Each structure stands twice: as structure tokens, then as C-alpha cells.
Amino acid sequence: MTSIRQMIITLFVVAVTCAIILSFVYAFTEPRIAETQAQLTLSGLEEVITAYEYKVIIPDTLWQAVDSSGENIGVVFRVFPQGYAGPIPITVGLDNDGKITGIRVASAAEGLVETPGLGAKITQPGFTEQFKGKTATDVALEQEGGSIDAITAATISSRAVATGVKKGIEMYGACLMPSCDPGIVFSDADKFVEVIKDTLWKAVRGSDTLGVVFVRVVQGYLDDIKFMVGYSAEKRITGISILYSQETEGLGEVIREEEFLEKFKIGIPEAISGATVSTKALINGVVKGIERFEEYIE
Amino acid sequence: MSRLNIFTRGLIKDNAVFVLMIGLCPALATSSTVRDGFGMGLAATFVVVCSNLIISMLRKNIPNEVRIPIFILIISTFVTMIDYMMQAFQPDLYRALGVFVPLIVVNCMILGRAEAFASKRSVIDSVLDGLGTGLGFTIALTIMGTLREVLGNGTFLGMTVFGEAFKNSPVIFMIMSPGAFLVIGILKALINKYVKKEL
Numbered sequence: 331m332t333s334i335r336q337m338i339i340t341l342f343v344v345a346v347t348c349a350i351i352l353s354f355v356y357a358f359t360e361p362r363i364a365e366t367q368a369q370l371t372l373s374g375l376e377e378v379i380t381a382y383e384y385k386v387i388i389p390d391t392l393w394q395a396v397d398s399s400g401e402n403i404g405v406v407f408r409v410f411p412q413g414y415a416g417p418i419p420i421t422v423g424l425d426n427d428g429k430i431t432g433i434r435v436a437s438a439a440e441g442l443v444e445t446p447g448l449g450a451k452i453t454q455p456g457f458t459e460q461f462k463g464k465t466a467t468d469v470a471l472e473q474e475g476g477s478i479d480a481i482t483a484a485t486i487s488s489r490a491v492a493t494g495v496k497k498g499i500e501m502y503g504a505c506l507m508p509s510c511d512p513g514i515v516f517s518d519a520d521k522f523v524e525v526i527k528d529t530l531w532k533a534v535r536g537s538d539t540l541g542v543v544f545v546r547v548v549q550g551y552l553d554d555i556k557f558m559v560g561y562s563a564e565k566r567i568t569g570i571s572i573l574y575s576q577e578t579e580g581l582g583e584v585i586r587e588e589e590f591l592e593k594f595k596i597g598i599p600e601a602i603s604g605a606t607v608s609t610k611a612l613i614n615g616v617v618k619g620i621e622r623f624e625e626y627i628e
Numbered sequence: 629m630s631r632l633n634i635f636t637r638g639l640i641k642d643n644a645v646f647v648l649m650i651g652l653c654p655a656l657a658t659s660s661t662v663r664d665g666f667g668m669g670l671a672a673t674f675v676v677v678c679s680n681l682i683i684s685m686l687r688k689n690i691p692n693e694v695r696i697p698i699f700i701l702i703i704s705t706f707v708t709m710i711d712y713m714m715q716a717f718q719p720d721l722y723r724a725l726g727v728f729v730p731l732i733v734v735n736c737m738i739l740g741r742a743e744a745f746a747s748k749r750s751v752i753d754s755v756l757d758g759l760g761t762g763l764g765f766t767i768a769l770t771i772m773g774t775l776r777e778v779l780g781n782g783t784f785l786g787m788t789v790f791g792e793a794f795k796n797s798p799v800i801f802m803i804m805s806p807g808a809f810l811v812i813g814i815l816k817a818l819i820n821k822y823v824k825k826e827l
Contacts, residue, residue: 337694344686344698348705355709362716370719440723446660446781447800 375406378432379423387527392502394527395423404431407502411494414486416443418452422461422495424503430469433461433495449487457481457488466499501547501556501574512543515569516560530623533560533568541568544623548615550575551582551607559594561620563627567594570616575608582608634753638760644737645768645812646819651737654728655769656808662785665773667721669766671714671729673759675706676738680746680758687747699742704733737765772811776802 375384381395381403393406404425410417419441423431435453436442444450451457460478461469469492470476471485480488512522512531519533519540531543541562547554553576560568570591577583582605584590590609593599598617601609642648645655654672659665679702683690690698711729714722722729732738741761746754778784780802782795801807 337691340689340691341694341697341701344701348701352705352708355712359712359716363712366716366719438724445800446803447798 374421374434374436375423377434378421379404379406379425402426405502407498409494409498409501411490411497413444413452413490414449414484415445418442418444418487418490418494420491420494420498422498424499428465428499428503430461430464430495430499433458433491435491444484444487448481449484451481451484452487452491457491461495466496466503469496469499497553497576501554512558512560515558515571516541516543516562518562518568525626530626532626533562539563539628542623542626544619545573546615546619547574548611550577550585550611551605552577555585555608555612555615557612557615559616559619561623561627567616567620570594572612577605577608581605585609585612631753631756635756635760638757638762638764639767640764640823642761643764643768643819644761645765645772646816648737649816650740651735651765652812654731654735655765655772656805656812658725658728659769659772659776659808659811660803661724661777661781662770662773663721664724665769666766667714667718668725668728669762669769671710671725672732672735672738672765673762674710675703675732676741676762676765677755677758678706679703679738679742680754681751683742683746684749684751684754690747695747696739696743699739699747700733703738703742707732737761771815772808775811776807780804780807 371390372384375381375393375395379395382398383396384393384406385396386392387394387405391408394402395404395406397403404423406421406423408419408421410419412418419436421434421436423433425431435458437453438444438446438450442450442453444452457479464477468477471478471480471489471492473480474489476492478488478492512533513519516522516533519535521534522531522543523534524531525542529545533540533543541560543558543560545556545558547556549555554574555572555577556574558571558573560570562568572586572591575583575585577585584602584605585608590599590602594616598613599609601613638644640647644651651672654668658668679699682702683699686698707730710732711722714725714729741758745757749757774784778789779799782788782790782798788795799807802811
């Protein structure tokens with residue numbers, strides 16, 4: 331019979347030794363792990379758009395592609411639409427005209443769980459090459475009025491890729507398109523000075539700063555909501571525009587209606603019953619955005 | 629039992645997967661391709677050899693009452709080590725094996741060898757035993773991986789066999805879960821019929 335003391339001491343010594351050894355192994359492998367991870371992400375980006383540098387805008391989600399002279403040539407984003415068996419990791423490259431430069435669907439080894447030999451065919455060039463040069467409007471399956479040919483016996487996976495890419499463009503590509511012009515929410519200004527890329531502008535007329543325009547993304551009821559707000563130095567909302575939303579038709583989508591958006595110009599409106607989650611998300615998003623960006627009005 | 633016998637015991641006669649039927653969960657789940665099966669086998673071999681080595685070195689100092697927690701501590705240390713190493717140097721394999729790398733901790737084949745062998749025998753014998761057991765496991769997973777990848781994907785280690793026509797419409801079902809059960813069942817039946825009798 332061993333004494334309790336001896337048991338405790340042995341367990342303690344073994345546990346401490348293990349912990350020390352592991353901390354050394356961790357310290358040794360950690361930089362290498364970070365490096366392989368970064369390299370992997372980068373090689374995925376290079377496949378969809380060739381650029382000199384990829385500036386992170388949203389970590390692991392959105393990058394700005396920049397050429398060697400520092401010009402913005404497009405964006406890269408990642409989306410994870412729900413496929414047949416699980417989420418499908420897709421990387422999409424987009425040029426400044428909103429045209430797809432390439433898409434890449436992660437292989438099974440990188441976390442794709444679609445059926446091998448069927449749904450997993452969405453990784454093959456025969457399918458992904460079709461997206462090149464398309465814009466958000468063409469990206470849909472042929473039977474749904476688009477121009478993407480679905481893979482036989484893998485319609486669900488094919489559709490998931492098409493809708494995922496389309497939603498991604500609407501979500502992240504919004505600022506490449508004319509609808510992102512800050513002028514639509516701040517008509518008094520004649521010039522906008524970008525303070526944070528695709529996110530914050532100073533609205534200027536002559537030499538006066540009239541206010542700010544900002545873009546924010548909040549979690550809605552079904553999906554994210556991306557919107558743009560103009561806010562003047564007189565502490566009034568000059569305009570608000572929804573850049574992306576996919577809320578419930580007839581309920582949450584009320585946030586896109588002119589009548590609702592106009593209310594912001596008078597004061598912060600109440601949430602609308604039947605669409606509480608979507609409207610509250612937008613209202614809170616606007617209020618928080620103002621709190622955060624107010625200080626940029628000098 | 630001679631040293632050679634200690635080593636060969638785990639290879640065929642007491643093969644963990646085909647004869648003892650232990651460690652089946654990773655064997656079924658990670659044998660969809662040759663590379664995954666072989667990689668999983670080597671990872672488990674590393675752990676069983678190292679844990680056998682350390683446990684037999686410490687066997688006289690481990691109080692009987694707390695031996696199981698200590699075995700598990702030692703095993704999980706090596707599993708974490710291989711987990712980090714694989715993440716750093718074999719990221720593709722690491723992602724393919726997924727959760728089954730950390731789950732080597734609970735592979736009863738490894739704790740079984742610690743308890744039944746390493747905690748009672750000399751260091752050299754224990755290492756040989758671990759090596760035999762681990763390689764037996766590796767061989768089993770590689771055979772299963774080969775059959776499943778060749779039939780189910782038309783490739784061997786990613787290289788096309790039987791031509792493009794077969795590769796485009798292989799027996800997909802073989803690389804999915806039911807294929808794993810089918811392959812292990814058939815192999816077990818064959819081993820029962822031809823190998824076991826002779827030994």
C-alpha cells in the first residue's frame with residue numbers, strides 16, 4: 331500500500347514534467363505552425379487573383395488585392411455557404427468592376443465534407459472555371475436563370491456554390507460598385523475623403539467638414555446586414571442605405587423600405603413589430619456606428 | 629518469449645485491428661486513403677513506442693493506485709507533441725486526420741500496451757513491443773487505405789490506377805463509411821480463414 335503522500339508527489343512530478351516538456355515543444359513548433367497557416371491562406375488567395383500584396387480588411391474573410399505600384403486591383407473574400415453535407419469553404423477573387431477573377435473551393439483535405447465523387451466535384455476546374463468573368467447577376471444555376479452549369483447528381487452542392495458566391499459579392503463587393511458611392515447618403519457634400527478604406531469617409535464641402543459617412547455590418551435575423559449611414563456635424567442622420575440584406579421577405583426586409591429608412595432622418599425610430607430582430611439590429615448598428623465615428627467630424 | 633517474438637507478436641498474430649479488434653474507431657475513420665491510413669498508423673506508432681519506453685523506465689516508481697492517470701498523462705503528452713509536430717510540418721495530413729490525432733489519447737491499443745506490457749517489462753522489450761504493435765496497426769490501416777483508395781477513388785497515393793475511365797466513375801461507396809466496414813469485415817474473414825490457423 332502506497333501512502334497518499336507518495337501518490338500525490340508522483341502524480342505532481344509527472345504532471346509538471348509533462349507540462350514543461352510540452353511548453354518547449356509548443357515554443358518550438360508555434361512559429362512554424364503560424365507560418366504554414368499563413369502560407370496556406372496566401373496560396374489560396376493567389377489562385378483566385380494575382381496581386382503583389384493582400385491587405386487584410388477582415389481577418390480570414392476579406393482582403394484587398396494590391397499591385398506592385400500600390401493600386402487596388404480588387405478584393406478577395408471567403409464564404410462558407412451550406413452545401414449538402416456541411417459548409418463549403420470558397421475563396422473568391424473580384425476585380426474593380428465586380429467581375430469574378432477566379433474562385434477556389436477547398437478540397438476534402440481542407441475541410442470540404444461534400445460526398446466524394448459527387449458533391450466534391452465542385453472543387454474541379456471544370457466547374458469552378460465557369461465563374462470567371464461573371465458578375466453577381468449571372469451567378470446562378472442555368473435552371474434558375476443564370477449561366478452556371480450544375481454538376482449532374484450534385485445540384486445541391488452546385489447551387490450552394492453559386493448562391494454563396496453571389497451573396498458574397500453582394501456582401502463584400504458592394505464597395506466596388508456604384509451603389510457604394512457615399513454621395514447617396516450625404517447629398518450636401520461635394521467631396522468625400524476616405525479615412526478608412528471602404529468604411530469611413532469625411533463629407534467635405536469646400537474646406538468645411540460637414541459630417542461623416544460610414545459602412546457597417548451587423549448580424550441580422552437570417553444573415554448579416556450591411557448598410558451605409560451619413561451623419562452630419564449637426565448630429566443628424568442625412569441618409570441611410572442598405573447595401574446588403576437577406577432578411578425574411580415581407581417581414582425583416584422592411585429595413586430596405588424607404589418609409590422606414592426615412593424615419594432615421596428625424597430621429598432614431600422604434601423597432602417594428604414582426605421584424606423586431608432585423609430592425610433592432612439595424613437601429614443598434616446605426617447608433618453604435620455614430621458613437622464610434624462621431625469623433626472624426628472635427 | 630524471445631525478443632523477435634515480442635516484436636512480431638503485434639504485427640500479425642496479435643494484430644490490434646484484424647485480430648484483437650481494438651483501436652477500430654481511427655482504423656475505420658482514417659483509412660479512406662493510403663496516405664491518411666499510413667500517417668495515422670505512424671502517429672500511433674510514435675505514441676505507443678514513446679509511451680511504452682517512458683512507462684517501462686518509470687515502472688518501479690509509479691504507485692499502483694495511480695498508475696492509470698499517470699499512463700494517460702504520459703500518453704497524452706506524446707499525443708500533444710505529435711499533434712503540434714504534424715500541424716507544423718504536415719499541415720495537409722493534419723487537416724485530413726482532423727480530430728483523430730488528439731483522439732489517439734483514448735486509443736485503447738496504446739493504454740492496453742502500457743498496462744499489459746510496459747508497466748511490467750524491461751525497457752528494450754517494451755520498445756520492441758510498442759514498435760511491433762504500432763507497425764501492425766500501421767500495416768492494417770495502410771492495407772485498408774490501399775483497398776479503399778484504389779477501388780473508391782481509382783488512385784493509389786494520388787496516382788491514377790486502372791486508367792482515367794475507372795477514375796471518373798469508381799466505386800465511390802468504398803471511400804465512404806460503409807466501405808470501411810466492408811473492407812475490415814472481408815479482411816477479418818480472410819485472416820480468420822487463412823492466417824490464424826497456421827499460427
